[in-house]
Amino acid sequence: MLNKYQPAEIEAKHYQNWETKGYFQPNMSSDKSFAIQLPPPNVTGTLHMGHAFNQTIMDGLTRYYRMKGYNTCWIPGADHAGIATQIVVERQLAEQGVSRHDLGREAFLEKVWEWKNISGGTITQQMRRIGCSADWSREYFTMDKVRAEVVTEVFVRLFEQGLIYRGKRLVNWDPVLGTAVSDLEVESVEEQGSMWHIRYPLTDGSGSLTVATTRPETLLGDVAVAVHPDDERYQGLIGKTVTLPLSGREIPIIADEYVEKDFGTGCVKITPAHDFNDYEVGKRHDTVLINVLDLEAKILADAEVFNFKGEEQQGFALPEYYAGLDRFAARKQMVADLEAQGLLVEVKPHTLMTPKGDRTGSVIEPMLTSQWFVAMSAQPNGGEPESEFKGMSLAQKAKYAVDSGQVKFIPENWVNTYNQWMNNIQDWCISRQLWWGHQIPAWYDAEGKVYVARNQAEAEKLAGTEGLTRDEDVLDTWFSSALVPFSTLGWPSETPDLKAFLPSSVLVTGYEIIFFWVARMIMMTTHFTGKVPFKDVYIHGMVRDHEGKKMSKSEGNVIDPVDLIDGIDLESLLVKRTTGLRRPEKAPQVKKATEKLFPEGIPIFGTDALRFTMASxxxxxxxxxxxxxxxxxxxxxxxxxxxxxxxxxxxxxxxxxxxxxxxxxxxxxxxxxxxxxxxxxxxxxxxxxxxxxxxxxxxxxxxxxxxxxxxxxxxxxxxxxxxxxxxxxxxxxxxxxxxxxxxxxxxxxxxxxxxxxxxxxxxxxxxxxxxxxxxxxxxxxxxxxxxVPAAFEKMAALQDLIGAVRNLRGEMGLAPSVKAPLFVEGGNSVEDLLKYLPMMARLTEAKLVDKLPESEDAPVAVCQNARLMLKVEVDKAAETARLNKEAEKLQKNIDKLTAKLSKPGYTEKAPAHLVEKDQAELADLQDKMAKVQTQLAKFKD
Missing domain, CATH: 1.10.730.10 (Isoleucyl-tRNA Synthetase; Domain 1)
Structure with a gap:
């Protein structure tokens, strides 16, 4: 006999044994392989419900194929998470009154590595708690020596093939972090703002145009006013010019279908250096780009002017009274000046989606900066392995891999999302203005000429001189993670692992990174190996709370999977949830939400129950x-x-x-x-x-x-x-x-x-x-x-009989403790089934008779061509007393729930799932009461 089920005891015991015995490692003896790559979690992270969901699926597949005899390899790793990690360490330094600039780059990076070595393994230990049977002997870190060498090799080869270039382009810029960020690191937040209607006078003095904008602070960088070519109101003005308010510059009126005739005034200011849509309009009309903000989002003293090739043009001075003002302070001042000059027509409330950095909460600024890019649509000039992908651009490779069926999406409808992104692809900005990350392997001489090489000695050999300066930027985190399908298998060498486990069998991931990670892995792997990185891409959903809301620490609705495994009391849970909030002012809200969701804390569920929940x-x-x-x-x-x-x-x-x-x-x-x-x-x-x-x-x-x-x-x-x-x-x-x-x-x-x-x-x-x-x-x-079909038929007959008897008991209102004899008439075909009935239906016996006993009260059921009847003498007084007692108890509960649901505002304010639960419980109680009343009525008769 086994002791009581104690999940914690068996989990620790068995996992340690599995790992010690090497069961997670591939045996390399089978000709059938199953490989899977772990989407590398951030080294700063801790396990969340999305991880638990994702890893339950991956581990389930890995264990399934291992038991099927496949040569099974699940490769784990962690991502260096450039922005997130740098923020963590900088905050720690700030508490000591030190900045990274005080330390210098080398000393700062030493601090980051110290932190990584102490805290970086948290999530992998938590993965062990989930039961992940990953091959930990293969665990990698995207900044380790092996990965660093692969990253450098890939960068150099792409540059040599003409697929990496440096240029001045518009990017998402976080003024607080001081770096370009990817779209995935930008959150669109709905906010109440304003729409300013500003009068732009026609230069010839014949009138004016009213331009509607949500960002008047960028007005100094306007290069044109655009109207729709079919807008009858403005057709006669196309080609004329207006005088830019606050600046006095003369800018043209252009026609472009980007403008919505029915939105605002139908006139749009075009500021290509500060808006992504305007950038495309400016490019179509071959305007210049005028940058009026510095990297801290303050107004410049002198505007910077470029053409769309990134070549600098003659700049000009901006009004000196705006120079140095923060963009929002400048907005306030400019609006006041416009009003003073009689150029502010009106201000209307306007709901808009504001892009904000997910780490800092600062408003993201489209910024014209010099960055490194990967060309998505250019043809490589050689250096590829022989394969059917050879000669295609990176975008073409990624598209062909899916179109040809070599990479399949599950569910299949995600192919449409993938293709939509691929058909509108832009060159990939891969540089970040950070210190933590893979430093770009590029060096500059005194004239600014760039040399891309594997190390400084190689760069100096290319330059024919010493004393080169290395580019200070680092690579986008997604660049190194795009290489993991082959960087973890020994590339660029032709290793047994590369042969056995590329392509991997399946990638399990969320839909939000189909483009940022999935597509880029396909690009890089097909380009450098001639193979697809994986055969299937299983896209799973996002784990939300019970009401369908996104889980967020600041909302107080997150659930730590380890808390579900181990259990946690309410007091400890409150401390855990309110400590270290990115927005401390949210603590009261988090506390309230926690007490509402878990009034008694979280009980112990154990890993297996959590995993089964996730699987379901x-x-x-x-x-x-x-x-x-x-x-x-x-x-x-x-x-x-x-x-x-x-x-x-x-x-x-x-x-x-x-x-x-x-x-x-x-x-x-x-x-x-x-x-x-x-x-x-x-x-x-x-x-x-x-x-x-x-x-x-x-x-x-x-x-x-x-x-x-x-x-x-x-x-x-x-x-x-x-x-x-x-x-x-x-x-x-x-x-x-x-x-x-x-x-x-x-x-x-x-x-x-x-x-x-x-x-x-x-x-x-x-x-x-x-x-x-x-x-x-x-x-x-x-x-x-x-x-055996006959056994199934006979079992169905037995279940039918047992169900019929149980229904009879229900009709008669027999308590579970009451046993009665069953008489069966005309049941020769089910005679051998009767021996199972006493135990399964709480009978004293099940007896085959020629004719059912005479009875006025006992109901009769027909089942399997037989007539069934329970014969029981009931103590009417005792049964009436029992039923009355049960009715009294039911009525108390009914009254209590009715009062709760009738309380003013309860059904409107309480969480929907709680209201539904109360309503369902009330209906169940009322149903039970109706049955009790029916039985009482019989005894009265």
């Missing part, structure tokens, strides 16, 4: 609304499996379980039914894993284990063990242990810990312990010859 959510939808009540249900499922195993052990240990194949066996239809259903379940679960439908695998396993094996077969087996002959008993014990042993194996990929613990005891009884660990055991293969 893994449908093909875009979002998952996480409700920890579901986790509670699957914790109960773990207990159910544990207790069922205890029952099996109690009835089979030191017993004849049919291991001796020379001894006779006698399978009943009940045994044949559960064995047949097991074959169907094995096939269904395998198909679910093969098609990434973890939700269907979880549903199939739950229903089979709980409903069919535990609630039906074990209960019917009790009858066979108590009443059967020795051969029947031996066969029943054999079936109990063998079916259970297979259940544990097919459940193992989702619930690894509890299945390992139980399998160690059950497998020997089933004569199935051929390996030391369940994770190295064979995946069960369905055998359709073991499916």
């Amino acid at each position: 959510y893994a449908s093909l939808g875009r979002s998952i609304n996480f409700d920890f009540k579901r986790a509670e249900g699957y914790r109960n499922f773990c207990n159910k499996l544990w207790n069922a195993t205890n029952f099996v052990l109690m009835n089979t240990e030191e017993q004849d379980c049919g291991q001796d194949e020379t001894q006779p066996l006698a399978y009943t239809f009940v045994d044949q039914w559960i064995i047949g259903r097991l074959q169907q379940v094995e096939a269904a679960v395998a198909e679910a894993f093969d098609t990434y439908r973890f939700d269907l695998a979880a549903q199939t396993l739950y229903e089979f284990v709980w409903n069919e094996y535990c609630d039906w077969y074990i209960e019917l087996a009790k009858v066979q063990l108590q009443t059967g002959c020795p051969t029947t008993q031996r066969t029943t014990r054999r079936t109990l242990v063998r079916v259970l042993e297979v259940i544990l194996r097919i459940m193992h990929p989702i619930m690894p810990f509890i299945t390992e613990e139980l399998w160690q005891t059950v497998a020997p009884l089933a004569n199935a312990k051929h390996t030391e660990s369940i994770m190295m055991a064979d995946w069960p293969q369905a055998d359709n010859e073991k499916i």
Whole structure:
């Protein structure tokens, strides 16, 4: 017999054993390989529900294919997370009154490495808690020596092939961080702002145009006013000029279909150096680009002017009274000046989406800066491996890999999103103005000429001189992570790993990084290896809270998966959630939300219950609304499996379980039914894993284990063990242990810990312990010859009978403690089923009779061509008293819930899921009350 189910004890024990024994490492002996790359989490990060969801899927697949005998390799790693990591360390230094500039680059980077070595492994330790069977001997860091060499090699080759260049382009600029950022690091926040209507006088003095703008501070950089070519109001003005307010410059009126005739005034100021859409308009009309902001988003003293080739033109002085003003201070001053000059027509409230840096919360500024770019559409000038991708641009390679079916998206509809991005692709800005990251391998001489090389000595050889200065920028984090499909397998050498595990079998990731990571991995891998990086891309949804809201620390609705595993009391949970908030003023809101969601803290669920919950959510939808009540249900499922195993052990240990194949066996239809259903379940679960439908695998396993094996077969087996002959008993014990042993194996990929613990005891009884660990055991293969249709039909008849008897008991209002005899008329065809009824339907006996007894009160049911009747003498007084007591209790609960739901404002203000729960509970209570009243009415008659 097993002790009480204690998940923490078995999790620590088994994981350490698995890792120590090297079970996570590929055996390299099979010709079938399954490989998977972990989307490298940020080194600054801790496990969140998205990780738990993603990693449950990846580990489930890895364990499934390992059990199928594949040469299995799951490669883990961590991303250096340039911006996030630098912010963390800079904040630590700020607490000491020191800045990175005080330390200098080298000393600052030493501090970052110190922090990384102390804190950087947090998430990988948490992954172990989730049960991830990754090959930790292959763990990488995107800034380690091997990856650094690959990054440099890739950069140099791309430059030599004409696919990397330096140019002046418009980028997302975070003025607080002082660096360009990717679109993924920009959040669009809905805010209430203003629309300023400004009069631009026609230069010839014949009138004016009214221009509507949400950013008057960029007015000094205007190069034109645009109208729609079909707008009848302004057709006669196209080609004329206006005098730019506050500046006096003369700028043209141009026609462009970008302008929406019905929005604002139909006149748009064009500021190509400070707006992405205006940049494209300016490019079409070959205007200049006028930059009026410095890198801190302050007004310049002198405007910088460039053409679209990035060549600097003659600049000019800006009004001196704006110079040095922050952009928003300048806005305020400019609006006041416009009003004073009679050029401000009106100001209207306007709802707009403001781009903000996800790390700093500062408003992102489109900024014209010199950056390094990867050319997406240019043809390489040689240096590629021989393959069908040779000669294509990076964008063409990425598109062809998917169009040709070499890379498949699951669900398939994500191909449309992928193609939409690829068809509108822009060159990739890969430089960042940071210190933490892969420093760009480019050096400059005194004249500013650039030399790209693998090291300074090579650069000096190219330049023919010493004393070169290295570019201070670092590479975008996504650049190094785009290389992991091959940088983790020994490239540029032709290694056995590269041959065995590229392409990998599947990439499991979220939809928000299809372009930022997925597409770029396809580009880089096809370009440098001639192979696709992975065969399948399984796109899963985003984990949200129970109401469908995005999980956010500042909203107080995040759930730490480790808290669900270990449990945490309310006081500790409050401290954890309100400490270190990016926005400390949100602490009261977080505290309130936490107390509402978890008034008693979070109970212990264990890893297996959490993983099963995640698997059950893994449908093909875009979002998952996480409700920890579901986790509670699957914790109960773990207990159910544990207790069922205890029952099996109690009835089979030191017993004849049919291991001796020379001894006779006698399978009943009940045994044949559960064995047949097991074959169907094995096939269904395998198909679910093969098609990434973890939700269907979880549903199939739950229903089979709980409903069919535990609630039906074990209960019917009790009858066979108590009443059967020795051969029947031996066969029943054999079936109990063998079916259970297979259940544990097919459940193992989702619930690894509890299945390992139980399998160690059950497998020997089933004569199935051929390996030391369940994770190295064979995946069960369905055998359709073991499916006996006649047994299924007979089992259906038995279930029909038992259901009919239970309904009779309900009609008669019999308490569970009351047993009664069952009389069956005309049931010769079901006579051999009657022995199962007393235990399954709480009867004293089930008797076949020629004719049912005479009775005025007892209801009769018809089932399987037989008439059924329960004959019971009821103590009407005692039963009436019991029913009255039950009715009184039900009424109290009904009154309590009715008062709660009738309370003013409750249904409007309380969370929808709580209101729905209360309403459902009230309906259930009212239904029970109606049945009790029906029974009381019968006794009165």
